[in-house]
Amino acid sequence: MASGDDDDPIIEEIDVYLAKSLADKLYLFQYPVRPATMTYDDVNHLAAKIKPKQQRVELEIAIDTMSPNYCRSKGEQTALNVDGTGYDETNTYSTKLMDKQTFSSIQATTNTSRYAAAVFRKGELHVTPLTGILQMRPSFSYLDKADNKTREREAANEGGDSSQDEAEEEAKAITVRFARPESEQARQRRIQSYEFLQKKQAEEPWVHLQYHGVKDGRSEHERQYLFCQTADASENSELVKTPKEYLTMLMPPLAEEKAVKPVGPSNVLSMAQLRTLPLGEQVKTLMKNVKVMPFANLMGLLASGTDSTSVLRCIQQVALLVQGNWVVKSDVLYPKNTCSPHSGVPAEVLCRGRDFVMWRFTLERSVMRKEITAIIKLPPEDVKEFLEHVAAPRVNRGWEFLLPTDLDFIKKHPDVAHRQHMLWLGIQSKLEKVFNFSKEDFTPKITSQPEPVHVSGEQRLRAAQERAQANQPALQKELDARRGGNGVHVKQELLDEPMDTSSPCSSSSPSIPNGSVNGYPSATSPDFDHANGGSPGNAPAPELQDFVINTFRKHFVLTLNELKRLFNLHLASIPAGRSVFPSISDHMLQDAILHCQCKQIMVPFPAQSTAAHDEQKVFGVWETGDDFDKHRRLLYEVFTKSYRVRRNIIQARLTQELGDVSKADMDRLLSECCSSHAGMWYLKGTIQS
Structure with a gap:
């Protein structure tokens, strides 16, 4: 001020006093769901309580039941749901009417060092630091109480003979387990868990308070403590800080801000923070969190413009290729000198067991958990964790690999795929020595049964005609022998004999099972369609092919059962004598579907499904030539x-x-291929009754 600024003169000097009488007791209440013009000052406060350590406050405020805006029937119904028909001291609403509401607080900020309440009087500004800033919001805990009442009533209705239940309890064997020593890592997880925090909060007792309104005499008395007392004023001294020190006190360094920032959950990955790391660390962090991922998805998570060659170089250091997808390496998940959080098994043993699981998935789509456990001999909890990383359980199929085989990546990067294959061969040789097995033990056994033979209706008819012609001389001799009055009768018997339309090779080959896909064993394909290999038979008749194409272009998705129904209707609509269709079997119809740019959709129906076998065979249009095919x-x-x-x-x-x-594309896709029921979408024809 030595230089003097004429354009900014000092108008008035105000003494500032620090009042400490309420320094650790002063709270600021905010009501974010209530307009500022509608205060609760004149509303009757029934009760108040506080947990000082947690800075939690609850207020019970009366509701004006005589207001014209109050719905009395709703209030009575709410009280009935919460307290029931009985009456005791624990009832929430003693008047059988919802006549009060509870407000519960949450902290608006954890750091109140910069906030204070100030009052101005006689040219003096008195400042009192705030202990906390609390936002008061309506609490709906009474709804939880109503739910508990409902459950109690249901349990009472379903309860049986208690003496029988006690007898059953006595007959049960008791298993005693001793808790393992808790590791430091497990302890930290437990302390940070929601359940632990809730338990700690519940341990602090409530302190019940007496509420005094704004105009109450006691409130006026307490407000006087907002002013600095005379004895304290004599102790105050002038501000001797330099301007720079004073500004530092007003605006502390940014480092203090970082210290009070809340820490995010351990299972949440911040993409903004991730992209500040080097590329190798980004890839490692993503793979460690996701466990298994296609290369295209990995590129989508990284920043736009990232070089794919550099990403390939980084991904091979932290992951292995399994069915065209990248799976994080075991030593990344289980570093040295660590152990299993479930069983305490060392990391080295865990890595060997997990590598065996991953190697099995390089051979086949599904594995059985019992087989894995029997070979690697690790606790079930660890084996389940290995499988959950890369697979999902399927009914009657064990654990199936999470993702379909990424054939596009293998075609685009054959050198990487070959290098990974050689790496797996090396891992396989090590696993064979450790677990004492050979790859042949897991090779599917080839059965000696001959392949089913596809026989069309025309071929069967031709074979029957040839046998009839071959048997003609013998039949003629028998007719001659019986000639003499009963020739017509014999001829009629021969005409009534059913024609043998079985295949000429039926004695040496098994019949075609109606449940097999297209009459051929389904190959172990990496795609979701396991039955779309080429058919060894001839292409279907053009007329049948036209019918299938036209039908699927109209319906897009059909079950085999529905297609047969439409085919029968089509046959019935053809005038008599003009039908060009021979005898059509289910297998011929399925072959025609697969020849018409359609594929079978392997829908995982539940084991208890009541659908017929033909209803569980679902086919969909695969390629029509328009851009909507990929949808x-x-x-x-x-x-x-x-x-x-x-x-x-x-x-x-x-x-x-x-x-x-x-939204238009979504609506079109669902209307073409799906049906809805009870909020869920099904492929056409697959809704279970």
Whole structure:
């Protein structure tokens, strides 16, 4: 001020006093769901309580039941749901009417060092630091009490003979287990868990308070403590800080800000923070969190413009290729000098067991957990964790690999695929020595049964005619021998004999099972469609092919049962004598479907499904030549995970692969291929009764 600024003169000097009488007791209440013009000053406060350590406050405020805006019937119904028909001291609403509401607090900020309440009087500014800033919001805990009452009533209705239950309890064997010593890592997880925090909060007792209104005499008396007392004023001294020190006190360094920032959950990955790391660390962090991922998805998570060659170089250091997808290496998940959080098994042993699980998935789509446990001899909890990283349980199929085989990556990067294959051969040789097995032990056994033979209706008819011609001389001799009055009768008997339409080779080959796909054993294909290999038979008749194409272009998705029904209707509509269709079997119809740019969708129906076998064979249009084909293929892929899904799951999958998908496209896709029931979407014809 030595230089003097004429344009900014000092108008007045105000003495500032620090009042400490309420320094550790002063709270600021905010009501974010209430307009500032509608205060609770004149509303009757029934009760108040506080947990000082947690800075939690609850207020009970009366509701004006005589207000014209109050619905009395709703209030009575709420009280009845909460307290029931009985009456005791624990009832929430003693008047059988919802006549009060509870406000519960949450902390608006954890650091109140910069906030204070100030009052101005006679040219003096008195400042009192705030202990906390609390936001008061309505509490709906009474709804929880109503739910508990409902459960108690249901349990009472379903309860049986208690003496019988006690007898059953006495007959049960008791298993005694001793808790393992808790590691420091497990202890930290437990302390940070929601359940532990809730328990700690419940341990602090409530301190009940007496509420005094704004105009109450006691409130006026307490407000006087907001002013600095005369004795304290004599102790105050002038501000001797330099301007720089004073500004530092007002605005502390940014380092203090970082110290009070809340720490995010350990299972949440911040993409903004991730992209500040080097590329190798980004890839390692992503793989460690996701466990298994296609290369295309990995590139989508990294910053745009990232070089794919550099990413390939980094991914091979932290992951292995399994069925065209990248799976994080075992030593990344289980570093040296660590152990299993479940069983305490050392990391080296865990890595060997997990490598065996991953190697098995390089050979086949599904594995059985019992077989894995019997070989690697690790606790079931660890084996389950290995499988959950890369697979999902399937009914009657064990654990199936999470993702379909990424054939596109293998075609684009054959050198990487070959290098990974050689790496797996080296891992296999080590595993064979450790676990004492050979690869042949897991090779599927080839049965000696001959392949089923596809026999058309025309071939059967021709074979029957040839046998009839071969038997003609013998039949003629028998007719001559019986001639003499009964020739007509014999001839009629021969005409009534059913024609043998079996295959000439039926004695040496088994019959074609109606349940097999296309009459041929389904190959172990990495795609979700396990039955779309080429048919060894001839192409279907052009007329049948035209019918199938036209039908699928109209319906897009059909079960085999529905297609047969439509085919029978088509046959019935053809005038007599003009039908060009020979005898059509189920296998011929399936072959025609697969020849017409359609594929079977392997829908995982539940084991207890009541659908017929033909209803569980679902086919969909695979390629029509328009851009909407990729939408349908992604939809089919979603339905290979579950036979019923929600719309948002389909929307998320399409958005992940194709970007933003309009509502019109979603509606078109669902109307073409799906039906809805009870909020879930099913492929056409697959809704279970």
